[in-house]
Amino acid sequence: MRSSAWRSRNRRPHEETNSASRQRPRQSSGRTTIVVLSLLAVTSSHLPLVQSFVQPQRITPIQTRGSYSSSRTPHSTSSWLPTSTSLGYENDQSPDTEDLVAGNSPPSSANDDNLSSPNQSSIQDNSTKSQAKPSQQQKKTPPSTLVNIRYRGTWYDVTKWRRAHSAGAHWLDWFDKRDATEIIDGLHSTHSRQMTTRLPKAKADVAAELEANAAPDSDVQIAFRELFDKLLAEGWWERDVGFEVMQLSIWASLFLGAVATAKTIPLVSFVLLGLSFVGGGWLGHDYIHGLDKFSKSMRNFLPLTTGLSGRWWSDKHNKHHALTNEIGVDEDMATDPILYTWAPDPSQDSWFRRVQHYVFWVPFSFLFALWRFDSLTAAFHALELKRPGAQSELYSVFAHYVVIFALFPLQVFIPAVFLSGVISAFVVTSTHQSEEKFTEYIPDHVTRQFLCTRSVVMSNPISSWIWGGMQYQIEHHLFPSMPRSKLPALKPVIQKFAEDNNIEGGYRESGELEILRMNWETYRAVALADPVEGAPLAQGREGQQAAIAEGFTAVHPFQNKQKKKP
Numbered sequence: 001m002r003s004s005a006w007r008s009r010n011r012r013p014h015e016e017t018n019s020a021s022r023q024r025p026r027q028s029s030g031r032t033t034i035v036v037l038s039l040l041a042v043t044s045s046h047l048p049l050v051q052s053f054v055q056p057q058r059i060t061p062i063q064t065r066g067s068y069s070s071s072r073t074p075h076s077t078s079s080w081l082p083t084s085t086s087l088g089y090e091n092d093q094s095p096d097t098e099d100l101v102a103g104n105s106p107p108s109s110a111n112d113d114n115l116s117s118p119n120q121s122s123i124q125d126n127s128t129k130s131q132a133k134p135s136q137q138q139k140k141t142p143p144s145t146l147v148n149i150r151y152r153g154t155w156y157d158v159t160k161w162r163r164a165h166s167a168g169a170h171w172l173d174w175f176d177k178r179d180a181t182e183i184i185d186g187l188h189s190t191h192s193r194q195m196t197t198r199l200p201k202a203k204a205d206v207a208a209e210l211e212a213n214a215a216p217d218s219d220v221q222i223a224f225r226e227l228f229d230k231l232l233a234e235g236w237w238e239r240d241v242g243f244e245v246m247q248l249s250i251w252a253s254l255f256l257g258a259v260a261t262a263k264t265i266p267l268v269s270f271v272l273l274g275l276s277f278v279g280g281g282w283l284g285h286d287y288i289h290g291l292d293k294f295s296k297s298m299r300n301f302l303p304l305t306t307g308l309s310g311r312w313w314s315d316k317h318n319k320h321h322a323l324t325n326e327i328g329v330d331e332d333m334a335t336d337p338i339l340y341t342w343a344p345d346p347s348q349d350s351w352f353r354r355v356q357h358y359v360f361w362v363p364f365s366f367l368f369a370l371w372r373f374d375s376l377t378a379a380f381h382a383l384e385l386k387r388p389g390a391q392s393e394l395y396s397v398f399a400h401y402v403v404i405f406a407l408f409p410l411q412v413f414i415p416a417v418f419l420s421g422v423i424s425a426f427v428v429t430s431t432h433q434s435e436e437k438f439t440e441y442i443p444d445h446v447t448r449q450f451l452c453t454r455s456v457v458m459s460n461p462i463s464s465w466i467w468g469g470m471q472y473q474i475e476h477h478l479f480p481s482m483p484r485s486k487l488p489a490l491k492p493v494i495q496k497f498a499e500d501n502n503i504e505g506g507y508r509e510s511g512e513l514e515i516l517r518m519n520w521e522t523y524r525a526v527a528l529a530d531p532v533e534g535a536p537l538a539q540g541r542e543g544q545q546a547a548i549a550e551g552f553t554a555v556h557p558f559q560n561k562q563k564k565k566p
Contacts, residue, residue, distance in 0.1 A: 148202045150179040155202035155210050182445040183322045186480050189291040215443035220501050224446045243485035251279040262408050270412045274419030280305030282468025288314050291481045303396035312378035321480050325437045325452035327536045334538040338363045343529040357524035364425035365418040431473040434518040449477045455509040
């Protein structure tokens, strides 16, 4: 049974006509440089656009599920009270039981390096202290402070091991008392999934209480796990070498073409360089999601080719995968106060909202510039905290800028950054903004993805390359670590799964121009809407803000019982 938060039957204006076959549906002066850098600094500190363009979404006045309906009738603030906990998770690296018993940090798996980790010295100190007298520690810890997650029907007590989690303890806290199966399966290597099953199981009485209060696995979830196991056994995660060579060759050709024309034909050079940033970004996206050895060896491809931090990107982007379209939790929705995807509370409103549908492409163009600024901030912060891999990533970012400034004048580089920003923003904002949003946690992760994600039908090979595999958005959100080359063949499998399991709305897809129009209509509808009293904040519910912003210091009640170091 779905929770009451799902019972809204409001339909988007485009839904009934969308798919007939599936009705279920620079002058390169120093002054210019200073102005640009100042703009980046001011903008990134005041607008969460950075967190939104990886895939925000559209909330027209009739599109949310849960307690919020952005109608013109004001709602009381009490209707916005969030649930007691809100989902959030990432590529967890579940610790090896033997390593943890010995007080060591868990070994890294292929997909876990990309996630920011707590300070390793503090992990070892805390784990050693907490394991010195395990029996006494258990006696002193009230049951309410235990951290338990469910994986494949079994509850695991991760209370003692949360500080050793390579992505940060906050991810385990966000899944406390909830099922994390689809997140662990989708974002972790086979090795990490096996280590999860070696964690201590919750005591029988605790597990029984947790099971009684947690949402049961739905039929859709159970069927999806069978499909996941089947695809894994059939080798769908094996990488296509020919495809990778082709994509890398296209990127290299664009970059070398930009170099060759930088001084002779700067107009052509900035276009080629901008496209190389787009292509490098999509390849980096593939490799950071990837679980295989090749992906691990290419982890620094993103900072080398685009100047973006893979650590920063992974932390925010994987949370978007786990909490897609959950208002106040999915950071990719936090585009205000520049762009709004639902009518805000009057106290959070901006004059810019009234004209956003005319000028949205301007903030779109700042996407890569803002990401670059945030990446540098995150990279220096990670180095300061001595996180594993932080030094090599920062060196990669520096190497990128050394090469760029050695080969390209500013009148080529700066327009290229803004061109790559506007192209990427058009892609990443359109596949979720037109779909449903949630004001409460949705326990059925699989159905959630079908409800809030839309794939795109391409009309030509150039568009397919520009979209970087994101046209298979539903497939990617259900199987985020699967190589991009496999997604076209996966599409009919997912369409059949949606039909066999009676997924509400079915498999949603639109043409490339149609989905861009839908995105524009979202901005227009919200621009014309009146503000709504008590509308939720996009910047995050308490405890749900970006892990980077929190500095990985999320506090769980269990920590309050521990002695602080002098």
